[in-house]
Amino acid sequence: MRLESRHWVFLGLFLVILLSMLLQIDLGVKVSQDTQRMHDYIENLPPGSVLMLSFDHEASSLPEIRPLALAVLRHAFANGHKLIGVALLAEGTGIGYRLMEQVGKEYGKVYGEDYAFLGFKPQYIAAMLSMGESIRQTFPEDYLGRPYDDLPMLAGITNYEQVDGVISIADGSLTTHWVEYAGNQYGVRVSAAVAAAMVTTYDPYLASGQMHAMIGGLRGAAEYEQLIHRGGSGLRGMLAQTAAHVYVILMIIAGNVVYFLNRKKGRKR
Amino acid sequence: MRRRIPQLICGLFGLVVFLCYFSSHPTARSIYLTVTLDYWQIIFAFTLIVGAISFVRVNLRGIERGEDRSYRIASLVGVITMPLLALIWGLKGGSPFMWVFENIQVPMQSTVFALLAFFVASASYRGFRARSMQAAILLGAALLMLIARSTIGDMLWARIPEAAEWVRTTPAMSARRAILIGIGLGSLTTSVRVLIGIERTWLGGEK
Numbered sequence: 001m002r003l004e005s006r007h008w009v010f011l012g013l014f015l016v017i018l019l020s021m022l023l024q025i026d027l028g029v030k031v032s033q034d035t036q037r038m039h040d041y042i043e044n045l046p047p048g049s050v051l052m053l054s055f056d057h058e059a060s061s062l063p064e065i066r067p068l069a070l071a072v073l074r075h076a077f078a079n080g081h082k083l084i085g086v087a088l089l090a091e092g093t094g095i096g097y098r099l100m101e102q103v104g105k106e107y108g109k110v111y112g113e114d115y116a117f118l119g120f121k122p123q124y125i126a127a128m129l130s131m132g133e134s135i136r137q138t139f140p141e142d143y144l145g146r147p148y149d150d151l152p153m154l155a156g157i158t159n160y161e162q163v164d165g166v167i168s169i170a171d172g173s174l175t176t177h178w179v180e181y182a183g184n185q186y187g188v189r190v191s192a193a194v195a196a197a198m199v200t201t202y203d204p205y206l207a208s209g210q211m212h213a214m215i216g217g218l219r220g221a222a223e224y225e226q227l228i229h230r231g232g233s234g235l236r237g238m239l240a241q242t243a244a245h246v247y248v249i250l251m252i253i254a255g256n257v258v259y260f261l262n263r264k265k266g267r268k269r
Numbered sequence: 270m271r272r273r274i275p276q277l278i279c280g281l282f283g284l285v286v287f288l289c290y291f292s293s294h295p296t297a298r299s300i301y302l303t304v305t306l307d308y309w310q311i312i313f314a315f316t317l318i319v320g321a322i323s324f325v326r327v328n329l330r331g332i333e334r335g336e337d338r339s340y341r342i343a344s345l346v347g348v349i350t351m352p353l354l355a356l357i358w359g360l361k362g363g364s365p366f367m368w369v370f371e372n373i374q375v376p377m378q379s380t381v382f383a384l385l386a387f388f389v390a391s392a393s394y395r396g397f398r399a400r401s402m403q404a405a406i407l408l409g410a411a412l413l414m415l416i417a418r419s420t421i422g423d424m425l426w427a428r429i430p431e432a433a434e435w436v437r438t439t440p441a442m443s444a445r446r447a448i449l450i451g452i453g454l455g456s457l458t459t460s461v462r463v464l465i466g467i468e469r470t471w472l473g474g475e476k
Contacts, residue, residue, distance in 0.1 A: 006391040013390045027420040030430065059370075060378035094360070094367050095375075126309040133302045144361060185290075196418065203442045204449060219418050242419035244386060249415055251394040252408065259398045 013247055020243040027238050028226070034206070035223040038191060038213035039075065041165070047080035049164040050157060054178065055087040055096030056124070061171035061195050062095065067221035067234035068193040069099050069169045075228045077107040077114070082153050084163070085117035086131075086139070088124035088174060096169075097143050112151045119143035125177055132160050132186040160188035165212070171195040175202060179210050193220070276466045283464040324348060410436055 045051075053073070057065045076083055085100045087093040097117045104115050111117075118139035121127035130138045135157060136148045148154055156162060166188050168175040175192045183190040189212045192202060196217025205211040215224055218241050221234030282304070289301040325348065328341040354366040361367070399405040416422045417433030462468035 006395065009391045009394050010387045013387055017386075029420055030423045030427075032430070032434075058378065059375040060382035062375055062379055063383070091370075091374075094370050098371075123309050123313045126305040126313075130302060130306045133298065137302070137306065200437060200441050200445060203437060204446045207438065207442060217418065238420055242421055244390075245415045245419040246421060248390050248393045249412060251390055252397050252412065255394040255397060256399055256408075259400075 009251060013244065016243045016247045017240050020240040023239060024236075025239050026231075026235060027242060029219065029222045029235070029238060031223045031227060032220075034213070035215050035220055035227065038072075038193075038215045039224060039227045041191060041213045042072070042075050042079060042081070045079065045081060045164060048082060050082045050084065050162060051076055052084045052086060052163050052166045053096070053100075054166060054168045054170075054174075055085065055092030055099075056089050056168050056170040056172070056174035056178075057095075057195075058089060058091045058171060059095065063233075063237075064195050064218055064221075065169060065171055065193075066095075066099070067218060067225070067232050067237065068215060069096075070103060070232055071221050071224040071228060071230070071234060072167060072169070072193050072215075073099060073103040074106070074230055075224070077103055077109055078228070083115040084135075084154070084157070085115065085143075086127075087120045088127055089172075090120050090122075092169075093120040093143065112146070113153050116151045116153055117143040118148075124174055125181060128177060128181040129185070132182060132188075135159055160186040163188055165189040165191060167191045167193060169193045171198065173198075173201065175211075176205070179205050183210055196220075272469065272472050275472060276469070280464050280466060283460070287464075321348065410441075 042051075053069075053076075055069070073083070083100065085096050087096050097119075100115055100117055101111070103109075104111065109115055118135075119142060121138060127138055135154075139148060141147055142151060160166075160182060166178055166182055168178045168190065170192060171194065175190070175194060175198075178190045178192075182188050190210070191213040192211060193215050194202060194217075196219070199214070199216035202211060202214055202216075206214050215221070218234055218237050221232070222238045223234075225232045225234045285300065286304055289297040289304075292298075325345065328345050331341045332338055332345075351366065351369065354364070354369060358364045358366060397408060397411070399408050413429070413433050413436060416425065417430045422429040422433065459468060463471065
């Protein structure tokens with residue numbers, strides 16, 4: 001097989017990422033205003049506040065979403081908040097439960113008393129709206145099949161009025177619906193931890209105040225890990241992300257140099 | 270008549286849900302909850318059945334014709350196996366369903382998604398050229414964001430992340446807002462057209 005230019009580009013990127021993953025260098029990151037705002041929001045909530053974490057993502061974005069979710073979960077558990085997990089995309093169900101269980105164990109939290117995972121409900125808009133009326137009716141049982149009323153931490157939680165905030169962990173446009181339906185109609189405070197590609201989509205909501213806080217991408221996760229003094233795959237992945245970005249920048253420059261040289265040659269002829 | 274009845278049902282439900290959305294009366298809330306919780310979910314379940322049957326039929330026909338046989342067989346095995354695993358052993362953590370999900374589906378999907386990085390790298394070399402002033406501006410903004418989103422932005426010059434932030438929160442957000450408002454107005458118009466029966470393409474064409 002004859003290697004074409006794109007194959008060399010692929011091989012170069014593979015080697016750059018592989019090398020940077022093998023090296024253990026902590027580059028450190030400067031914390032952005034957005035990440036600081038999200039951190040301050042969770043930090044300043046009184047202990048025992050109820051936060052609803054919605055795992056609105058697919059399995060494909062897990063390498064980027066996982067560090068974000070773990071950082072937020074660790075911070076919330078460390079501050080003694082009560083967490084309700086839900087998933088409005090089917091693939092987020094198993095992932096969300098596993099992440100909550102993992103971090104819950106790290107902080108010695110008890111399922112049903114400190115956190116609960118209600119599982120998946122199809123038709124996300126319907127689920128968001130009906131939770132505004134009754135969370136119990138929307139999720140009569142949790143993910144493990146235990147009745148809603150058997151979970152002590154859910155006692156007294158009827159709808160969004162008893163929830164201090166929703167954090168949508170998303171890789172797509174589902175957070176928009178949280179803002180439009182749960183936030184605008186029921187007045188619950190909506191924040192988000194989203195994939196980097198979605199950050200600009202939510203900027204207008206953040207600027208208008210319809211969304212309270214947002215962290216985005218691997219960089220957002222790295223900044224958050226730095227703020228909570230708990231290193232994770234966000235900070236570890238920054239070297240690989242930086243190396244890949246530098247590689248792409250060099251490719252753009254090389255491509256343009258070749259383009260302008262060819263154009264110059266063409267003019268001379 | 271075949272078109273009139275679905276149109277009437279659509280118009281009636283649309284109007285009822287629309288009015289209930291803005292009312293805080295207990296009856297209105299109850300109707301709203303019934304429609305969103307029960308009716309919507311039932312309709313969704315039926316659409317899933319239609320989708321699953323259609324998927325199986327299309328792939329079986331493909332296998333008969335010998336088109337991409339191995340891929341189609343793999344798809345059908347997945348479609349049949351996953352519900353069976355869920356029905357027999359459940360969906361809880363540690364169940365065979367979750368094992369397959371975590372050890373097969375998650376790595377496969379992440380791998381496919383990760384391939385994007387390689388195509389982006391290739392496209393950046395072969396296609397991202399400053400052919401015109403507009404393309405040069407786009408290129409400049411892309412380079413700025415790439416530098417700012419990695420750690421080199423902070424290292425090179427403290428103003429680089431600030432500049433990237435300005436691009437994100439000023440020109441990019443203005444364009445995004447304009448698009449959002451356009452989408453909102455378009456959705457509103459289309460919804461009204463569907464509710465009052467002017468828009469009928471959802472019924473399957475004009476025959």
